Amino acid sequence: MMIADLPFLGVGLNYEPPMHDQYLAHYDEIDYLELPTDAFLLRMQWDDEDGRTAWRDRAVEIAGAFPVVAHGIRMGLADAAPYRTSYLDRLEPFLDLIDPVWFSDHLDQGSVSDGAQRTELMHGIPIAFTAEQAQAVRCNMQTVTDRVRRPLLVENTWYDYMIKIPGAMDEPEFVRQVLDGTDHGLLLDLTNTWINAQNYGFDVDAWLAAAPLDRVVELHVAGGELRTRGPKAGTWHDSHSRPVPEQVWALVADVVAAAPVRAITLEWSNDVPPMPELLGHLSRARQLLHASPFYQNKHVAAPEGISHVTPGNAVRHR
DSSP states (O other), X not given: OOGGGOOOOEEEEEOOGGGHHHHHHTGGGXXXXXXXXXXXXXXXXXXXXXXXXXXXXXXXXXXXXXXXXXXOSOOOTTOOSSOOHHHHHHHHHHHHHHOOSOEXXXXXXXXXXXXXXXXXXXXXXXXOOOHHHHHHHHHHHHHHHHHHOSOEEEEOOOOSSOXXXXXXXXXXXXXXXXXXXXXXXXXXXXXXXXXXXXXXXXXXXXXXXXXXXXXXXXXXXXXXXXXXXXXXTTSEEXXXXXXXXXXXXXXXXXXXXXXXXXXXXXXOOSSOOOHHXXXXXXXXXXXXXXXXXXXXXXOOOOOTTEEOSSTTSOOEEO
């Protein structure tokens, strides 16, 4: 399926295992769920047989009740060649199991190599924004989608440090070069963008003006924390543990007015509040999304196995 043909999903939550039953109980108030690819892959690989079965059953139950998208942190789209096809050996069957509308991961490096052995990292690390790196990402994206055959989105990252190389481009131009000539989409994390702007002193509005907003499919929003101790005191951390800042909601309004946004995901992974607070955030996101020109003007056909009444209504597996 082409990125332009992807359906409108609405507003959703990232999946947290302790909230499993609450998601099901609030089925009619959540348009979709975003499943954490690597959390499931790790548990389905390393747990005992009963544990693996339980995690598989959780995934199947959620994917049977909601439309789902899959989001990872260990794909390593910026890895040096050759790409780790061993990761795809684990990823592909999981995506076949849950049948997500799309899947996504970050523009970062997920493994390191000494030339003889490659070691996977538990979380991606920042990269330099160079033309050579953009080409490597494009090659890796092609390898992934040639194997998986599903729509892929790439996400801009929060970086706790930056790799500065003479002649490197700005991040929006890097993202544009990564996507040029491909049919992959952009998962625009507005909290990442806002936090990076606070920590590194760039103009977030100028960043967005230079970014390829026409390629945006999904938005991530979350709340971070201002660190008060240690060497990073005075900087923001993308902790997914607080309400979405007003400044980020303002960015959401700007972006949905300019980009064909199909989904907004609230990420709340730590210090998760009661469901009514999460649903309040979803209601605010839904109001903004429903005011967008894309919602108002474009009816997008749902993929096989998913039905919907009008754009913006929750699409549901039947």
